[in-house]
Amino acid sequence: MINAWAIQRDPDIWSCAEEFIPEKFMGTKFDFKGLDFKYLPFGAGRRMCPGISFDSAVVELNLANLLYWFDWQMPGSADEKGPDMTGTFGILGARELPLQLVAVPHFNQM
Numbered sequence: 001m002i003n004a005w006a007i008q009r010d011p012d013i014w015s016c017a018e019e020f021i022p023e024k025f026m027g028t029k030f031d032f033k034g035l036d037f038k039y040l041p042f043g044a045g046r047r048m049c050p051g052i053s054f055d056s057a058v059v060e061l062n063l064a065n066l067l068y069w070f071d072w073q074m075p076g077s078a079d080e081k082g083p084d085m086t087g088t089f090g091i092l093g094a095r096e097l098p099l100q101l102v103a104v105p106h107f108n109q110m
């Protein structure tokens with residue numbers, strides 16, 4: 001079992017390794033299909049995720065829709081601190097606290 005969590009937070013590979021900055025992937029040549037061992041969101045080898053083609057399309061479509069129709073804000077005064085990214089300990093990395101966001105529609109509904 002490889003430690004993808006640690007690899008994907010290696011400061012020798014990623015600047016701002018602990019920060020949530022999705023833009024850091026833009027313009028990189030990292031492959032996410034299991035051929036580049038710096039970045040393994042779907043695993044690698046014969047046991048890698050078989051849903052990779054489906055996921056790539058569905059995640060992008062849904063994310064694009066959510067960003068197109070809504071602004072996303074933290075509830076109350078939490079905006080200044082940003083989301084609490086504390087994780088739980090275990091084989092599956094999960095958030096300690098559920099992510100709570102307020103969806104603000106971009107466009108007025110008729």
Ligand code: HEM
Nearest residue numbers: 040041042043044045046047048049050051052054055059
């Ligand atoms: C963004 C969404 C998803 C991500 C990031 C993801 C990621 C992963 C990862 C990291 C693994 C472990 C690979 C390894 O052990 O090397 C895995 C396994 C697996 N995934 Fe996904 N997955 C996603 C969605 C899906 C979907 C939608 C399906 C089914 C339609 C699916 C089916 C599976 C199955 C069956 C395995 C076990 C493969 C095996 O052990 O041989 N996944 N996935």
